[in-house]
Amino acid sequence: MTPRVGVLALQGDFQKHLDMLGAMGVEAGAVRSVDQLTECDRLIIPGGESTTLEILLKSSGLDEAILSRAKKGMPIWGTCMGMILLAREIEGRKQFSFGLLDAVVRRNAFGRQVFSFEADIDFKGFDSPFHAVFIRAPIVVSYGSEVEELAEYDGKTVAVRQAKILGTAFHPELTADTRVHELFLKM
Amino acid sequence: METNGQANVTQRSISEDWRLKVGLAEMLKGGVIMDVVTPEHARIAEKAGAVAVMALERVPADIRLHGGVARMSDPEMIKGIQNAVTIPVMAKCRIGHFVEAEILQALEVDYIDESEVLTPADPERHVWKHGFKVPFVCGARNLGEALRRCGEGAAMIRTKGEAGTGDVIEAVRHMRAITSEIKRVHSSREDDLMAIAKELNAPFELIQEVHRTGKLPVPNFSAGGIATPADAALMMKLGAEAVFVGSGIFKSGDPARRASAIVEATAHYNDAVLLARVSRDLGEPMVGINVSSLDESEQLAVRGW
Helix, strand or coil, X not given: CCCCEEEECCCCCHHHHHHHHHHCCCCEEEECCHHHHHCCCEEEECCCCXXXXXXXXXXXXXXXXXXXXXXXXXXXXXXXXXXXXXXXXXXXXXXXXXXXXXXXXXXXXXXXXXXXXEEEECECCCCCCXXXXXXXXXXXXXXXXCCEEEEEECCEEEEEEECCEEEECCCHHHCCCCHHHHHHHHC | CCCHHHHHHHXXXXXXXXXXXXXXHHHHCCCEEXXXXXXXXXXXXXXXXXXXXXXXXXXXXXXXXXXXXCCCCCHHHHHHHHHHCCCCEEEEEECCCHHHHHHHHHCCXXXXXXXXXXXXXXXXCCXXXXXXXXXXXXXXXXXXXXXXXXXXXXXXXXXXCCCCCCCCHHHHHHHHHHHHHHHHHHHCCHHHHHHHHHHHCCCHHHHHHHHHHCCCCCCEEECCCCCCHHHHHHHHXXXXXXXXXXXXXXXXXXXXXXXXXXXXXXXXXXXXXXXXXXXXXXXXXXXXXXXXXXXXXXXXCCCCC
């Protein structure tokens, strides 16, 4: 089977990821059901609203299906909301998350939309800065010893990796820079 | 590599914030934005899966009923809703009322809807939206109107429909008009574009962009008259990228249940079996008004220039 990247398409900016993967020549498809997930060997969880996704993941059965695939080693990358959903804990809230990333995240850590911003940040392993787009973005406030920090902004952790799980607080899919997508495809 | 959208964003950018403004609209795609008038409504909406709420003093159906001048909501009420939920909070200003917009920006709302549902404040102009840090959504009935709003800096377009009626016919009319005009511009010869720009009263550069990309320069959502899960799925199938539901939820018999059903229907609009399941047993829908029974003077969609 040709490697195929799934993009969770229940809600959010999934089309931006699909567009970028398409332009990279990567086989990719939208995932809205458990059946569609079985056709994929890795998964991107895009930006969106985590409270909405909690409901749509549970009603579609994708919550358990994704967890079970992850435990069998499927690589998953979450951008913004996706990173929130991967975390072990969402600070101050009793909200669903997969708990695949041994980290505590803070939602809307920089404030509301008027405080959304862009910045050039250093990303571990990249030979030049990455232009990062932060939209009502979360941060990682603490993480366990298995987790590696890949990028920080203003002293705050904004990209992490734990084995086959990748999380970025920002949106590479809203730029033309494919380096984080390439990194994920090699995981 | 650059996809069309990204290349255009770079070229169109007259402010550094452009990508962030459109970016938030991207995050709302596939979702439902719900009108709410109290913090309690806002919590019900968030719990049902709304991607954002629109903070209002009265839903459009009540604005119709009560008449008078409809204005920006009380900041106290907007603050109450912001404190009640973690999802983005939008609020409406009157067409052309840039001071109401400045106040909403100072309140840190996440999106401003320069809306025909409120009484217009300027008979000829809309707000110059590029001058704001907060993004704007504007209503449109056709491609020319949509592109004029984009020219002023709207980072999201929604079809106007006819708010507060529960009648989806105008939302359909406006979405079909916009998509068919986009197809026409996209398939036209280059030497037709200036004539089309003149005919549609649209900025020439944006007509060129639509010709190149075959889509609006910003996300295209739908509003005005959506009252059922089937209505929401219909608008998604016709090309909407998300939906606004106003009076349709909190003027119905069981708002929480209906809200959840519309969220499921919007995410899974292509799955008729699921639509059949979520459409069952939702209680009374809002009563509604046939748009054909309204005088033009009673129609909100004709407001906007």
